[in-house]
Each structure stands twice: as C-alpha cells, then as structure tokens.
Amino acid sequence: MTEVARDLARARAMLGIKRYHEAAGLLSRLVAAEPTDSQAWCLLAQAHLGAGRHEEAAAAANRAVSLAPEDNWPHRLASATMLRLGNIPEAVRAAGEACRLAPHQWLCHLSLAQAALAQRNLIIAGQAAANARMLAPSEPEAHVISGKVSFACGDRAAARAFQEHALALSPTHSDALNELGRIELRTSGSAQAARHFVQAARAAPEVSVYRQNVQVVVRRVVTRVIYFTSIATFAFLYVTAANHPARVVVVIGLGTVALVSGVIAAVQLRRMPPEIRPLFRTRRVMGALAVAYAPILFAVLAAAVVPDFILPAVLLTAAAAMIAVRFAANAMLR
Amino acid sequence: MEAEQSVLDSLRKAVEAMPEDVPLRTHLATMLMSAGLRDEAVRQVGAILQRDPGNAAALALLTNQQHAPGRDQGLQPPPADQPPPADQPPPQDGPASQPDQAPGHDGAPRRPGDQLDSSFDWSKAESEVSNLLPPMFVTEGTPDADDDDDPAARAFDVEQSGLRLADVAGMVEVKQRLEAAFLAPMRNPELRRLYGKSLRGGLLMYGPPGCGKTFIARAVAGELGARFMSVSFADIIDMFVGQSERNLHELFGVARRNAPCVLFLDEVDALGQKRTQLRNTPMRSAVNQLLLELDDISSSNEGVFLLAATNHPWDVDSALRRPGRFDRTLLVLPPDEPAREAVFRHHLRQRPVAGIDLARLARQTDGYSGADIAHICETAAERALLDSVRLGSPRMIGQPDLEASVGEVRPSLGPWFETARNVALFANEGGAYDDLAAYLRKRRML
Numbered sequence: 060m061t062e063v064a065r066d067l068a069r070a071r072a073m074l075g076i077k078r079y080h081e082a083a084g085l086l087s088r089l090v091a092a093e094p095t096d097s098q099a100w101c102l103l104a105q106a107h108l109g110a111g112r113h114e115e116a117a118a119a120a121n122r123a124v125s126l127a128p129e130d131n132w133p134h135r136l137a138s139a140t141m142l143r144l145g146n147i148p149e150a151v152r153a154a155g156e157a158c159r160l161a162p163h164q165w166l167c168h169l170s171l172a173q174a175a176l177a178q179r180n181l182i183i184a185g186q187a188a189a190n191a192r193m194l195a196p197s198e199p200e201a202h203v204i205s206g207k208v209s210f211a212c213g214d215r216a217a218a219r220a221f222q223e224h225a226l227a228l229s230p231t232h233s234d235a236l237n238e239l240g241r242i243e244l245r246t247s248g249s250a251q252a253a254r255h256f257v258q259a260a261r262a263a264p265e266v267s268v269y270r271q272n273v274q275v276v277v278r279r280v281v282t283r284v285i286y287f288t289s290i291a292t293f294a295f296l297y298v299t300a301a302n303h304p305a306r307v308v309v310v311i312g313l314g315t316v317a318l319v320s321g322v323i324a325a326v327q328l329r330r331m332p333p334e335i336r337p338l339f340r341t342r343r344v345m346g347a348l349a350v351a352y353a354p355i356l357f358a359v360l361a362a363a364v365v366p367d368f369i370l371p372a373v374l375l376t377a378a379a380a381m382i383a384v385r386f387a388a389n390a391m392l393r
Numbered sequence: 394m395e396a397e398q399s400v401l402d403s404l405r406k407a408v409e410a411m412p413e414d415v416p417l418r419t420h421l422a423t424m425l426m427s428a429g430l431r432d433e434a435v436r437q438v439g440a441i442l443q444r445d446p447g448n449a450a451a452l453a454l455l456t457n458q459q460h461a462p463g464r465d466q467g468l469q470p471p472p473a474d475q476p477p478p479a480d481q482p483p484p485q486d487g488p489a490s491q492p493d494q495a496p497g498h499d500g501a502p503r504r505p506g507d508q509l510d511s512s513f514d515w516s517k518a519e520s521e522v523s524n525l526l527p528p529m530f531v532t533e534g535t536p537d538a539d540d541d542d543d544p545a546a547r548a549f550d551v552e553q554s555g556l557r558l559a560d561v562a563g564m565v566e567v568k569q570r571l572e573a574a575f576l577a578p579m580r581n582p583e584l585r586r587l588y589g590k591s592l593r594g595g596l597l598m599y600g601p602p603g604c605g606k607t608f609i610a611r612a613v614a615g616e617l618g619a620r621f622m623s624v625s626f627a628d629i630i631d632m633f634v635g636q637s638e639r640n641l642h643e644l645f646g647v648a649r650r651n652a653p654c655v656l657f658l659d660e661v662d663a664l665g666q667k668r669t670q671l672r673n674t675p676m677r678s679a680v681n682q683l684l685l686e687l688d689d690i691s692s693s694n695e696g697v698f699l700l701a702a703t704n705h706p707w708d709v710d711s712a713l714r715r716p717g718r719f720d721r722t723l724l725v726l727p728p729d730e731p732a733r734e735a736v737f738r739h740h741l742r743q744r745p746v747a748g749i750d751l752a753r754l755a756r757q758t759d760g761y762s763g764a765d766i767a768h769i770c771e772t773a774a775e776r777a778l779l780d781s782v783r784l785g786s787p788r789m790i791g792q793p794d795l796e797a798s799v800g801e802v803r804p805s806l807g808p809w810f811e812t813a814r815n816v817a818l819f820a821n822e823g824g825a826y827d828d829l830a831a832y833l834r835k836r837r838m839l
C-alpha cells in the first residue's frame with residue numbers, strides 16, 4: 060500500500076467515525092502533496108461538510124469536479140454543499156448531472172430527490188425518491204426521503220408508511236423518527252409527536268433540532284392549556300361580577316367548560332413522555348400563571364366598577380391576555 | 394499559483410480547526426515559506442515551538458528563514474542598544490548550516506574566528522536531545538540499546554508512569570470516586586478475595602474535552618505502580634488501515650506480557666463506536682474484535698487494568714458498557730478552582746511572568762477547560778510578545794495580559810454541554826448519566 064493510499068484509508072476511517080476535523084487536517088496535507096488526486100479532494104469536501112464548513116466544502120467539491128468531471132461522486136458532493144449554502148438551483152443541476160453519469164447509483168437519485176424537494180419541485184423529487192427506493196430497497200435513507208416527499212405532497216398516510224418502513228430497517232434512525240413526529244403533530248396529536256421527537260433526540264443527541272422540536276410541542280400544549288383555562292375563567296368571573304340575569308346557568312355552563320378544559324389539559328400533559336418533565340421550570344409556574352391571569356382580573360374589575368367602559372376593557376384585556384399567555388408559556392419552559 | 398493559494402487556504406482552515414496539530418502546522422509553515430510568505434511562516438513556527446519547544450523541523454525552518462535571501466524585515470525586533478561593529482561582515486545568505494560549522498545558540502552559523510562558549514555543557518545538551526532526533530548513522534543488525542525484546546511493545550509505547558493522584562490538583566470528587574470504584578479493590582487483594590470482588594471490567598472516564606482525563610489515567614497507572622500503555626486516536630486509526638483485528642489482538646497481547654499494566658484506550662468512541670453508526674466501514678468488525686479481547690482480559694488475565702476515556706460516551710457501543718467490560722463510569726468535569734490554579738501555574742511556569750494573582754484568575758475562569766486555560770496563557774504571552782516587538786524591549790507577562798486574555802478566550806465547552814444536556818434529558822436510561830444530570834442541574838443548565 061502506498062503512503063497516499065494509506066492516508067486515504069486513514070481519512071476514510073476517520074470519516075467513518077465522524078472525526079471530521081482530524082480528517083480535514085490529514086486531507087489538507089494530502090491534497091497539498093497530491094493536488095490532482097480527485098478522491099482526496101472528494102474526501103476533503105466530505106470532511107468539511109461534516110465539520111459544517113460549507114464554503115470550504117464547496118471549494119473542495121468544485122476542485123474534485125474539475126479533476127474528475129465524469130465521476131458522479133464530486134457532483135453529488137457539489138450538490139450537497141450547494142444545498143447547505145442555499146444555492147438550490149445549482150444543487151439540483153449538480154445532482155442531475157450525477158444521475159446522468161451514474162443512473163444506477165441510488166445515492167445520485169437520493170441527492171436529486173433532496174435537492175428537488177428543497178426546490179419544491181415535487182414531481183422530480185418524487186421520481187428521484189422512487190428511483191432511489193427501487194435501486195436500494197434496503198437503505199432506510201431511500202424510504203426517509205420518499206416519506207418527506209409524500210409529506211410535502213400532503214399524503215400523510217404514505218409518508219407515515221415510508222417512515223415506518225425506514226424504522227423497520229433501522230429502528231433508531233433519528234431522521235425517520237423526527238419525520239414521524241412531524242406527521243403525528245398534524246394527525247394524532249402532540250403527545251405522540253413529542254414521543255417521537257424525544258426518541259430522535261435520544262438517538263442523536265448532538266442534533267439540536269430534535270430537542271427544539273420537543274420544545275415546540277411542549278410549548279404548544281402549554282399555550283393551549285393556558286388559553287383554555289384563561290378564557291373559561293375570564294368568562295366565569297365576568298358573568299359573576301357583572302350580575303348577569305342568567306347568572307346561575309352561565310356560571311354552571313362555564314364552570315363545566317373550565318373543568319373539562321382542565322381535565323383535557325391534564326390528560327394531554329400526562330400523555331406526554333416523562334422525559335419532557337425537566338423542560339418545565341416548576342418554580343416559575345405560579346409566577347407565570349399569575350402574570351397570565353393579571354389582565355383577566357383587571358377586566359373583571361373594569362367590568363364591575365366602570366360598566367360603560369366594558370367594551371374597551373374587554374378588547375384591551377383580550378390583547379393583554381394573548382401577550383401574557385405567550386409570556387407565561389415561555390417562562391414555564393426552559 | 395491559484396492552486397497553491399487554495400491549498401494554503403485549506404491548510405490555514407485546518408490549522409484553525411486543530412491548533413494543537415503540530416505536524417499540520419509544520420506543513421503549513423513549510424508551504425508558507427516556500428510560497429515566500431515568511432512573516433506568516435515565522436508566526437506558525439513560533440506557535441509550533443510554543444507547543445513543542447524541541448521540534449526539530451520548526452527549528453530548521455526558523456534557521457532557514459533567518460538566512461533566506463530577501464527576508465522580510467516587518468516583524469524583526471528593533472535593533473539592540475549596541476549596533477554590531479561595522480567591521481563585522483553581514484550575515485551570509487545561503488544554506489542554514491555548513492557541515493563543518495556548528496550552529497551558534499541563536500541558530501546562526503559560526504564563522505571562523507568566533508569563540509566557542511567554553512561553559513556550555515555539550516554532553517548534557519546531547520543527552521537532552523538524544524530522544525528527539527534519531528542517530529545519524531546506524532549499523533545493520535545492531536539493535537537500539539533502548540529497544541525492548543518485544544517488537545510490538547515498541548509499536549505501542551509501554552512506559553512507566555511517574556505521576557500520582559496527588560499530582561492532580563483539585564478534583565477531589567473525581568479522586569474519591571476513582572479510589573472507591575477502581576483503586577481500592579486493586580490495592581487490597583486480600584479484602585478483595587474476602588468479599589469475592591472480581592477484577593472484571595474496566596473504568597470508562599467521560600467528560601468534556603481538555604479536562605484531564607488522560608492525565609488522570611496516567612496518575613492511576615502511577616498509583617498502581619503499573620506500566621502504562623496508551624492507545625490514542627491516531628494509533629487506533631492506524632490499526633484500521635491494514636489488519637485491524639490482528640493489530641488489536643497484538644495490542645492486548647502486549648498488555649498481557651507487560652502486566653501489571655494499565656491499558657488506556659483514549660477516545661474509545663473511535664474504537665468502540667455504536668455499530669449502528671458504522672455501516673459499511675472497516676471499523677465495524679473491529680468493535681467485535683475489541684469485545685472479544687475485553688472478554689478475554691476479564692476471564693483469564695491478571696494484572697491488566699483497563700481504562701478508557703471519551704468525550705462522547707453516548708457514541709460508545711452499548712455492548713462495551715455491559716458488566717465485565719467498561720461497566721464503571723467516571724465523569725471528569727471541567728477543573729475546579731484549585732485545579733484551575735494549578736493549570737495556570739503549570740502553563741506560566743516557564744514564561745516570564747510577574748505579579749500574577751493565580752487565585753483571582755482561577756475564580757474568573759469558572760467553566761473553562763484545562764485546554765482553554767492553556768490557550769489563555771498562550772494568548773497572554775502573544776500579547777506581551779507583540780508589545781515587546783512594538784516597544785523594542787522585552788517585558789514580562791502581567792496580570793492585565795492574562796485578564797484581557799480571559800475576556801478574549803471564550804470557554805470551548807458550550808457545544809459539548811449542549812449535547813450533554815440532550816443526553817441528560819432524553820437518553821438517561823437506567824440512570825447512566827445521573828451524575829452528569831446532577832452537575833447540569835447544579836449549574837442551572839438543566
């Protein structure tokens with residue numbers, strides 16, 4: 060084995076275990092010594108991509124393309140770097156070129172599907188995803204991209220089936236779990252979605268977007284709970300304070316609404332996975348609720364003391380309550 | 394020319410990403426030198442010598458630079474008070490050293506007529522650098538006097554550690570846990586037999602990078618009076634370029650032959666990464682081989698103590714953490730105040746400093762890793778150096794330099810704690826990361 064071949068093997072091993080910075084260092088030395096080695100430039104682009112240095116990755120990929128224009132790998136790398144840099148048309152073009160060069164290579168179709176999906180060109184994305192799936196039915200990535208395309212097309216049942224298939228092939232595939240969470244958020248509800256997002260975060264703790272998704276779901280549930288209870292309480296107090304003629308009926312009715320909404324909220328929170336509990340700032344809950352309820356008390360007071368100004372007071376209260384509820388939800392969550 | 398520029402840019406980025414990689418920096422310095430960018434090359438050489446004062450390649454580059462034609466004058470210190478006598482010839486351009494002229498202490502070739510410094514102890518100097526440079530000539534068939542009989546042992550560097558846990562400043566909790574979980578059973582074989590405590594399994598240390606895991610491993614070897622065999626990330630990678638399984642088997646064989654021996658697997662996540670993440674890579678079969686070797690160690694080998702360290706315990710294959718393998722874990726956190734003070738003292742020890750309040754610096758650097766503190770010291774030295782160049786006379790590194798550097802250097806542990814927070818929140822199955830979660834809660838990060 061020559062020294063260059065040995066260094067390339069070392070770099071591949073480093074990339075295999077995600078040591079991108081170390082691989083980039085080794086490959087930078089290598090391309091300095093062997094500037095016409097397209098494989099080294101490709102690996103360097105891959106290392107920079109992994110390390111999040113997209114500009115450098117693009118430069119290395121372009122160099123590889125110029126050295127080996129008939130090889131599909133540099134074009135795929137160029138597409139991936141363009142996608143990260145937000146140059147979507149160029150990403151689609153590079154992936155298309157890779158497909159032209161190697162139509163039997165599933166990774167080329169995967170690249171094209173990803174780029175076309177980013178461009179919202181769902182027909183091309185769907186075709187490319189189907190090709191990838193056909194060429195590599197045992198690769199979870201091919202099913203994940205198919206699920207993403209189906210979800211973008213609004214076909215949630217198909218999207219769910221694709222993601223479940225991917226998870227059958229690779230049970231801890233974090234991207235598939237995350238996608239399934241997104242689908243559940245639109246269909247089954249927050250608790251199920253949160254469970255999938257938590258699983259994704261567990262599988263890949265280094266990816267911050269999964270934790271952000273968990274937080275989005277939890278914030279959504281908490282906001283909904285505070286809205287429900289605030290509106291019911293406001294109406295209840297208003298009717299009581301304003302001495303409404305049908306007071307007893309309204310009080311019973313609104314009391315029931317408040318109770319039911321409270322029960323729903325409790326059930327929703329209880330169904331959430333236990334891992335989300337540390338996300339709540341329990342010590343701040345009472346303070347946050349007090350802030351959320353302050354406008355309600357103000358409205359009740361306004362209604363009782365100055366009945367003529369009741370409408371402006373209600374409008375003001377509604378606006379203040381909206382802001383306060385958001386603030387309360389944020390304060391309660393980490 | 395454009396290609397050369399892009400290569401240089403790539404190298405610069407790589408050096409920025411890995412400031413501690415001395416060979417890479419040396420390569421960059423060489424490239425810069427050949428591209429005629431001497432100022433930058435000298436800066437890189439300075440950085441190399443800060444990390445590795447005896448680096449022969451850097452010294453050679455510096456010597457070449459000092460005698461290269463057309464040397465840039467921009468970064469030279471101003472002339473000293475006494476100008477050189479006018480009758481002395483100017484330094485000659487050309488090669489760094491002549492075969493018949495020993496270089497002076499400043500790296501300049503000696504000229505005929507120069508007086509040799511009779512007080513200089515040449516034999517001591519030779520012995521000091523003897524392990525840095527290989528001998529100039531070797532005779533075929535003559536083994537190196539230092540070589541062990543075991544060729545594999547030479548490949549894997551078996552050494553005797555002189556460090557003790559007492560040399561590790563601060564970190565009392567870590568030491569206590571180390572004593573309870575690892576050292577006490579090792580030191581008391583009678584009690585161990587009485588209680589039926591087996592020596593199966595090793596200890597996995599984890600924590601943020603640059604916080605002293607490797608240092609502690611050496612201290613543990615010293616405490617046990619055992620030899621120390623450290624397998625680093627680079628060794629591991631080299632193992633997998635070729636016959637990985639055989640190399641791994643050989644590694645454990647060397648450890649057994651050198652018992653009592655602490656076998657330390659640094660960055661074990663590289664060697665034992667989750668097999669689900671190793672699809673289509675040669676590393677996958679190596680994990681299986683490592684499992685085999687670990688089981689072999691625990692069943693039949695006395696005197697081989699396993700220690701491992703990782704920054705990413707969540708990437709380590711769960712099979713490696715089962716009972717009998719790396720079943721005990723130890724969280725090594727960023728240095729506490731006494732430890733930080735010791736780290737400052739260590740890094741300032743050989744630098745010209747005056748009026749440094751170490752306790753104050755230690756208080757100001759809560760949350761910094763040992764590596765961050767080293768960087769602070771380096772930044773402070775750089776400030777003083779640049780000032781000296783500007784003023785024309787050297788000055789000491791003072792407290793203001795260090796405090797300004799503390800303001801400049803941000804703790805590098807943020808990304809690690811971000812991931813650790815996710816792990817403590819979502820992946821703390823079976824309480825595996827309870828100590829990490831407790832620390833994060835204490836620091837209000839959870």
